[in-house]
Amino acid sequence: MRQLTEQTQLWEKVRSELSQVLPSDIYQSWFTDLVCLEANGENIVLGVQNAFTAYWINDNYLDLLAKSFQAELGHPVTVKISNDFPTESEEAPKEEPSVAPVRERLVTETPRPKASSAKKSGEANLNPRNTFENFVIGSNSQLAHAASIAVAHSPAGAYNPLFLYGETGLGKTHLMHAVGHHILQNRPDARVVYLSSEKFTNEFISAIQENTLTKFRQRYRNVDVLLIDDVQFLSGKERIQEEFFHTFNDLFESQKQIFLSSDRPANEIAKLESRLVSRFQWGLVTDIQAPDFETRAAILRKKALQHNYDISDEVLHFIAKHIVKNIRRLEGALIKVCSYSSLTGKPLNIATCEQLLSDVLMEAAKQQLNIDTIQKKVAEYFELRHSDMLSRRRPAHIAVPRQIAMYLSRELTKHSLQEVGEAFGGRDHGTVIHACKQVDNLVEQDDSVRHSVEYLKSILSK
Ligand SMILES: Nc1ncnc2c1ncn2[C@@H]1O[C@H](COP(=O)(O)OP(=O)(O)OP(=O)(O)O)[C@@H](O)[C@H]1O
Numbered sequence: 001m002r003q004l005t006e007q008t009q010l011w012e013k014v015r016s017e018l019s020q021v022l023p024s025d026i027y028q029s030w031f032t033d034l035v036c037l038e039a040n041g042e043n044i045v046l047g048v049q050n051a052f053t054a055y056w057i058n059d060n061y062l063d064l065l066a067k068s069f070q071a072e073l074g075h076p077v078t079v080k081i082s083n084d085f086p087t088e089s090e091e092a093p094k095e096e097p098s099v100a101p102v103r104e105r106l107v108t109e110t111p112r113p114k115a116s117s118a119k120k121s122g123e124a125n126l127n128p129r130n131t132f133e134n135f136v137i138g139s140n141s142q143l144a145h146a147a148s149i150a151v152a153h154s155p156a157g158a159y160n161p162l163f164l165y166g167e168t169g170l171g172k173t174h175l176m177h178a179v180g181h182h183i184l185q186n187r188p189d190a191r192v193v194y195l196s197s198e199k200f201t202n203e204f205i206s207a208i209q210e211n212t213l214t215k216f217r218q219r220y221r222n223v224d225v226l227l228i229d230d231v232q233f234l235s236g237k238e239r240i241q242e243e244f245f246h247t248f249n250d251l252f253e254s255q256k257q258i259f260l261s262s263d264r265p266a267n268e269i270a271k272l273e274s275r276l277v278s279r280f281q282w283g284l285v286t287d288i289q290a291p292d293f294e295t296r297a298a299i300l301r302k303k304a305l306q307h308n309y310d311i312s313d314e315v316l317h318f319i320a321k322h323i324v325k326n327i328r329r330l331e332g333a334l335i336k337v338c339s340y341s342s343l344t345g346k347p348l349n350i351a352t353c354e355q356l357l358s359d360v361l362m363e364a365a366k367q368q369l370n371i372d373t374i375q376k377k378v379a380e381y382f383e384l385r386h387s388d389m390l391s392r393r394r395p396a397h398i399a400v401p402r403q404i405a406m407y408l409s410r411e412l413t414k415h416s417l418q419e420v421g422e423a424f425g426g427r428d429h430g431t432v433i434h435a436c437k438q439v440d441n442l443v444e445q446d447d448s449v450r451h452s453v454e455y456l457k458s459i460l461s462k
Contacts, residue, residue, distance in 0.1 A: 015031060034047070165263065175288075225256065236270070297320040378401055384401060
């Protein structure tokens with residue numbers, strides 16, 4: 001009991017310190033519901049029941065929390081965020097509260113949150129910030145946004161299912177939630193369910209184990225809008241695919257809206273049954289790409305305004321220039337530099353930003369280097385010139401190595417399809433998708449291509 005009191009007191013001190021240094025909307029949004037579950041020497045576990053809050057804090061405030069505890073305790077600590085602990089009405093867990101840095105665990109489904117009360121209820125799974133109003137439209141997301149708006153205005157209308165794909169952190173979940181919020185605003189009684197395909201899988205497995213399949217089916221086959229994130233996780237899971245196929249059919253036949261997201265086009269998801277691939281493509285398939293500089297700057301400006309940050313154009317442009325791939329990271333960087341400035345009271349300049357963001361900047365620099373290196377190594381291996389990788393020439397002895405280089409750029413770097421295309425003489429992302437498919441086929445059919453690709457992969461991965 002004594003330990004519990006000390007733990008609570010410690011957390012109250014740290015929290016009070018945070019409330020002094022953080023802008024009040026940030027503190028109110030993310031820190032008021034946090035409780036201290038464990039403070040054991042160097043290990044601190046904080047818990048919050050809203051999965052998104054846990055996710056957000058984990059991504060953006062872990063350093064800050066660790067520093068604040070360190071300041072209070074006088075030694076370094078490791079802070080972990082859990083969203084898995086009982087409410088007062090639940091039984092005590094049999095195991096230790098499990099820590100949840102993994103994103104999938106944090107994405108939970110809760111039926112019918114009201115958009116406006118979503119955050120307050122502490123249980124809603126549509127992030128209240130993920131609205132259309134908060135979404136900055138760029139050329140990278142114009143079609144995805146327009147399709148989402150159409151679905152929000154007319155569920156199960158022209159675009160059913162809506163299949164949205166794109167790389168991580170580019171706004172797929174944001175748009176899905178925005179659709180959910182919008183539909184619930186117009187029809188508060190609509191049954192809108194959002195969950196990841198991984199959670200769907202886990203629930204299905206539990207339903208089999210607990211003999212509650214009928215209940216599981218009733219639950220997902222009686223919704224008005226099903227928002228399923230990250231369907232690439234269905235890959236290779238035959239029984240889940242079978243179940244999902246029937247869920248999909250039931251909903252589709254009853255004219256309910258289905259909105260799916262994935263990190264790649266459906267036909268590029270390995271080991272996904274062709275009947276699912278074809279159903280995923282029945283409605284509208286659209287992608288979302290990495291934003292250009294202007295869009296990144298506009299997103300940062302909007303986020304800064306939301307968080308009440310006072311940030312100079314110079315710093316804002318610096319972040320927008322260097323973090324190009326992932327909007328989650330872009331936002332994380334903004335929060336990091338602004339929290340630092342507000343904590344220390346020091347104004348921000350480029351040198352401080354370089355220091356604070358050194359990890360992200362290094363990674364970005366590495367990524368830039370990679371495509372160029374891949375092109376040079378591939379050209380060297382096939383005895384071509386580097387310029388052949390960028391040229392429009394199409395003889396097979398150049399076209400195939402160029403496709404291999406594109407394929408390797410996708411496999412070995414985190415660059416988007418669009419960026420890879422640009423690096424290869426300004427080609428579009430469709431050309432890169434085509435190149436990757438071609439190489440996939442050649443690797444299966446042609447031993448010499450397979451050996452070349454394997455060899456190049458091995459030397460480039462060193
Ligand atoms: N166009 C945008 N305008 C404003 N914020 C955006 C935009 N796109 C993404 N974001 C923000 O970036 C963060 C990451 O977006 P989101 O979670 O939707 O990405 P995702 O594509 O679903 O990623 P993952 O594949 O990892 O699930 C969120 O905080 C989201 O609000």
